[in-house]
Amino acid sequence: MQTNASVVSFRSVEKSFGALKVLDGVDFEVARGEVLVIIGRSGSGKSTALRCIDRFETIDSGEIVVCGHRVSDPKLDLRRLRQDVGIVFQSYNLFPHLTIEENITLAPCAVKRISKAEAKRKARQVLAQVGLEDKLNSYPEQLSGGQQQRAAIARSLAMQPKVMLFDEVTSALDPELTGEVLKVIETLAADGMTMVMVTHEMGFAKGIANQVVFMHRGKVREAGPASILTSPATSELAQFVGTGL
Amino acid sequence: MGGSLNANHFMFLLQGALWTVGLSAIALVGGGIVGFIIALCRISPNAIVRIMSAGYVQLIQGTPLLVIMFLSYFGLPAIGIPISPLAAASASLTIYVAAYLGEIWRGCIESVPRPQWEAAEGLALSRTQRMAKVILPQAIRIATPPTVGFMVQIIKNTSLASVVGFVELARSGQIINNSLFEPFLVYSIIAVVYFALCYPLSRLSRRLERHGGPGRLELEAA
Numbered sequence: 001m002q003t004n005a006s007v008v009s010f011r012s013v014e015k016s017f018g019a020l021k022v023l024d025g026v027d028f029e030v031a032r033g034e035v036l037v038i039i040g041r042s043g044s045g046k047s048t049a050l051r052c053i054d055r056f057e058t059i060d061s062g063e064i065v066v067c068g069h070r071v072s073d074p075k076l077d078l079r080r081l082r083q084d085v086g087i088v089f090q091s092y093n094l095f096p097h098l099t100i101e102e103n104i105t106l107a108p109c110a111v112k113r114i115s116k117a118e119a120k121r122k123a124r125q126v127l128a129q130v131g132l133e134d135k136l137n138s139y140p141e142q143l144s145g146g147q148q149q150r151a152a153i154a155r156s157l158a159m160q161p162k163v164m165l166f167d168e169v170t171s172a173l174d175p176e177l178t179g180e181v182l183k184v185i186e187t188l189a190a191d192g193m194t195m196v197m198v199t200h201e202m203g204f205a206k207g208i209a210n211q212v213v214f215m216h217r218g219k220v221r222e223a224g225p226a227s228i229l230t231s232p233a234t235s236e237l238a239q240f241v242g243t244g245l
Numbered sequence: 246m247g248g249s250l251n252a253n254h255f256m257f258l259l260q261g262a263l264w265t266v267g268l269s270a271i272a273l274v275g276g277g278i279v280g281f282i283i284a285l286c287r288i289s290p291n292a293i294v295r296i297m298s299a300g301y302v303q304l305i306q307g308t309p310l311l312v313i314m315f316l317s318y319f320g321l322p323a324i325g326i327p328i329s330p331l332a333a334a335s336a337s338l339t340i341y342v343a344a345y346l347g348e349i350w351r352g353c354i355e356s357v358p359r360p361q362w363e364a365a366e367g368l369a370l371s372r373t374q375r376m377a378k379v380i381l382p383q384a385i386r387i388a389t390p391p392t393v394g395f396m397v398q399i400i401k402n403t404s405l406a407s408v409v410g411f412v413e414l415a416r417s418g419q420i421i422n423n424s425l426f427e428p429f430l431v432y433s434i435i436a437v438v439y440f441a442l443c444y445p446l447s448r449l450s451r452r453l454e455r456h457g458g459p460g461r462l463e464l465e466a467a
Contacts, residue, residue, distance in 0.1 A: 054367060082369035093364035097382045106378060107368035152364075159368060 013062035024218035040215035086156030146177030166197035261417025276342025283347025305344035318409035334406035
């Protein structure tokens with residue numbers, strides 16, 4: 001069954017929005033320190049699968065276990081799950097009324113109940129990790145898109161999650177800013193962070209993924225190491241990477 | 246005939262105007278507190294709480310303030326609860342303003358973009374923490390212009406308290422006119438005083454709307 005090292009596991013996960021089956025028997029496992037990249041066309045169910053990990057979507061059947069939490073259990077303690085899982089969104093979603101430092105210290109102070117001084121120290125540390133030490137007192141609107149997304153990553157990191165989710169985090173950015181965000185994610189991967197990401201950056205996926213899951217019409221059509229992107233086994237993936245490159 | 250307008254009449258009008266301001270303040274504070282609770286109830290995860298608060302809003306918005314005034318001033322004593330004009334006017338306005346402010350504020354809370362709620366949830370903040378630290382500070386910015394605008398309605402609506410014998414600005418005008426029989430002059434003065442009270446608030450509301458709330462003004466000044 002489930003190995004001890006497994007951080008995220010999906011077993012026969014099914015979900016429908018009305019008559020549309022968005023997840024149709026999805027299985028995958030992410031081991032500690034591994035980077036799983038989910039790819040697929042719009043509407044293939046990849047973002048829904050990612051959002052199920054943090055229970056932003058509930059599933060109809062099957063089982064999801066994340067860091068020992070049974071996510072599919074209706075009685076799950078959501079706040080404990082979300083202390084273990086960090087999520088970064090396409091639209092950054094920084095809190096516009098707070099400075100970058102306040103954005104980062106909010107959850108550690110409110111949820112983990114650490115002291116203000118300790119949280120500020122941690123904020124400086126995670127901002128250094130994403131190269132934004134000088135933006136401590138800026139408001140989100142004063143930052144570029146790439147900087148905002150790096151600050152959002154720092155905000156997640158400050159909660160010391162066991163796994164990080166990235167939901168198309170560079171889709172709103174132009175190529176130059178995409179690069180600076182991807183570099184931060186690469187550094188995290190090199191430091192051993194367990195990650196699940198949905199991305200359209202095929203070149204990046206090839207470089208960073210330990211495991212690639214290609215979703216097609218709610219099913220995992222093909223899965224394997226990053227090499228499947230260069231030598232796909234199914235015609236659907238061949239067509240997808242053919243158009244994606 | 247009752248002679249001409251003199252300083253005593255103006256003192257009397259001033260007193261009435263002060264009661265109008267006082268009653269407006271009572272309505273704003275009372276209606277604001279109850280309205281805030283209504284707004285939170287309207288978005289409660291509990292369906293019964295949501296339905297009951299929606300029912301309250303529907304009921305009050307479908308009832309003339311005049312009728313609420315009559316009910317509290319004449320109705321309550323009839324069932325054995327004596328009430329003063331001030332108490333009746335304050336209670337009626339609080340009930341009335343709460344329904345409208347509750348609905349305005351619910352809209353403001355819900356207009357904070359959905360991803361903001363999700364980001365706060367993703368950081369494991371509790372529902373109360375999400376409200377207090379993420380959603381409400383943003384909702385207050387959105388809510389300030391319409392709330393200031395609604396204060397104009399409150400000030401004008403306090404004139405209905407005259408029907409329960411409460412001597413505010415409109416009622417003091419009536420009383421003066423009863424002795425002077427100069428309705429055009431007296432009510433013109435009353436109209437000007439109401440306008441002088443309301444106009445600065447309308448201006449402020451429009452100004453806040455353009456600048457996107459008080460927080461933004463501070464930011465720009467800094």
